[in-house]
């Protein structure tokens with residue numbers, strides 16, 4: 001290893017250090033700050049109480065997403081839940097008072113913050129991007145250093161446009177070769193977590209690389225990076241390439257003309273040098289990845305759809321107890337075939353899988369089919385623009401004809417802060433990112449999977465190997 | 471921010487691994503626009519029945535642990551959502567120290583911003599502290615940040631590591647934002663040079 005060799009993470013980090021203390025604590029400059037209604041009210045209130053301003057409102061983008069109803073009647077402006085209404089109002093007041101960029105509920109560009117940022121060209125390669133939300137890792141798909149922060153840090157960034165940070169270690173996750181038919185970006189990211197565990201990335205920034213990653217679209221790359229946090233990593237990164245530049249080019253806030261050329265010149269230097277040092281390396285063969293689902297209440301509880309529910313005794317340490325608890329919560333027995341598990345609800349959406357490519361993949365399975373009788377199924381597009389495009393491409397009609405509800409954009413049943421919730425014991429095939437106890441509603445049971453797998457489950461009423469329907 | 475120097479208090483054992491922030495404070499309590507008052511809903515779904523009555527088996531509902539100030543927990547504590555409501559709820563309940571073999575990154579950060587101390591210890595030590603915590607209300611654990619020690623009720627002493635900058639801020643009760651604003655000139659300089667080198671940002 002030559003001393004000059006750097007990883008992509010090293011390069012972005014170095015370009016953003018304002019000051020470094022002797023103990024390695026750095027003041028890191030933040031290029032983009034995304035804000036939503038749940039984790040920001042206390043931060044804005046803090047500014048008010050101390051008489052501070054937003055340091056760089058032009059770098060700050062606010063959009064409501066977690067609480068917003070996604071039913072069609074929301075256009076009437078009525079939000080029944082009083083607490084939600086207070087939080088949405090607070091964002092509205094704060095965004096206007098502090099003069100930040102803002103996409104209100106009724107703007108067609110509104111949507112999940114991690115979908116809106118890239119869509120509008122706010123997220124660009126080589127940037128530092130933060131948001132008071134753990135899935136900020138999504139933006140790493142552009143080769144930007146992006147991670148979630150708490151509310152105190154939201155206030156810190158609002159007031160100073162910087163964060164106090166120590167550098168993480170470098171981890172490489174390489175997916176070699178090619179994916180088999182029916183296997184998607186979601187299967188990659190779940191399989192990685194299944195292999196490394198939810199704490200496997202703690203203390204690291206992951207760079208995903210390898211042929212199978214290179215072959216992914218930007219949508220797929222966002223899905224992969226989105227769940228870096230579920231693997232415990234501070235951030236996930238993918239080096240920018242022609243796919244990235246093609247996606248960014250022409251977006252409303254992307255550079256234009258001479259600036260575009262200048263940006264490209266720098267962006268093309270953003271890759272890990274061949275002899276860069278890695279603190280940890282994980283390699284998975286693309287050919288070995290199957291369509292997967294989760295069986296438990298941790299995103300690391302991942303198995304191929306052809307597998308059976310594991311026995312708690314097959315684990316070690318504290319995981320034995322956790323697996324027992326998970327099976328009881330999920331209402332499953334060891335040895336049961338995953339493909340025999342019947343479901344009540346299907347949720348397609350979230351910042352993991354609420355983009356146009358995800359809707360296309362699900363619609364391709366659903367075309368000309370109906371969902372199982374009695375099934376509740378909904379599609380919640382990640383943004384108003386995704387929704388509009390899906391309507392233009394005829395995808396909305398496919399969903400509606402199959403029996404899905406076609407909703408407005410928001411986080412919806414990913415975390416069930418709005419009225420979209422599971423009832424106790426209700427079992428859901430979900431394209432979101434967390435299967436924690438109660439995540440989609442108290443007592444609700446969540447199985448995570450790809451959009452195509454969720455669509456297949458909607459048709460058969462059970463967890464289903466999508467390859468049987470292709 | 472409140473200072474943290476020393477604490478002598480009851481420690482509650484929660485051996486479960488991967489305790490996530492959804493468990494610590496479920497989303498229905500995130501609709502607040504305040505930082506305070508979340509303690510009653512700490513671990514809500516594990517702590518209360520549907521009718522609002524307490525589940526007597528849950529550790530913090532047991533008489534011995536109702537005033538716990540320390541939590542000894544399983545691996546990967548605080549994983550999941552970035553919600554700072556999790557440390558707010560713990561602190562509001564009265565818990566100022568969490569000890570585990572590992573913590574999720576964002577939760578770990580969030581603790582320090584709220585005058586709380588997360589302590590990472592190796593598995594052998596967590597095992598000893600877990601047994602100590604299981605002794606209930608008569609066993610008080612002592613945490614000394616200056617000396618970086620945890621002392622069990624039997625007088626056994628364990629050292630822990632803590633980042634020097636974070637230790638300083640906790641001991642002095644320093645506000646990060648105030649500290650950073652003192653560096654405004656350096657931030658201005660950085661912005662001016664970035665405007666030259668990366669004008670498109």
Ligand code: SF4
Pocket residue numbers: 065066112113114133135350351352410411414415432433
């Ligand atoms: S879609 Fe789900 S994971 Fe993504 S930001 Fe919204 S609540 Fe968080």
